[in-house]
Amino acid sequence: MAQAGMLYLVTAAVFLGLDMIGIRYIVRPVFERHVAALLASPLRIGPAAVFYLVYVAGVLWMVSLPALRVQQPAQALLGGMVLGFLCYGTYEMTNYATLAAWSWQQVAVDLAWGTVLTGVSAWVGVALISGRFT
Known part of the structure; x- marks a missing residue:
């Protein structure tokens, strides 16, 4: 459980930062x-926070935890x-x-960004937690 919590924190930090x-x-x-x-001005932080929290949890459930189990970033x-x-394709x-x-x-821009962002965030999280940058 501690490993999953760390994976969540790392993935969320990378996703949010990028x-x-x-x-x-x-x-x-x-x-x-x-x-x-x-465009909203100012940005509505509440809905954005909900998206980030839930989306990263979904990334872990569907992608990162299975990859971590087999140590494959x-x-x-x-x-x-x-x-x-x-x-992102559904949204766009x-x-x-x-x-x-x-x-x-x-x-095109948002779909490409969401594709790369999600993949890189999942990869960095699994690579850091597993110690395998492959």
Whole structure:
């Protein structure tokens, strides 16, 4: 149990840290170009915190813990990327299908970011906890 708790903390820290950078420098500029009027100012911290807490728990349940059991960080990277693609893809494709102002550029940027972010966060967590950077 202690190992799972440490895995959660490491994965959450990596995910949050990278996402703060990614949102600021990669995602937000694209969203500002296309849907600036829809962006909350200030950011609603409560819903964001709920997302981070639950999403990272899902990453652990579906990706990181199975990869840790077999000591395979690369499995966490690939599984995390698949999960990130599915989750961020659901958000982006739903918005593109239903919101007139949504653009393919938003879809591409956020989908790529979520895919890489989830995979790298899962990989770093498993690699650090297992001691295997592969």
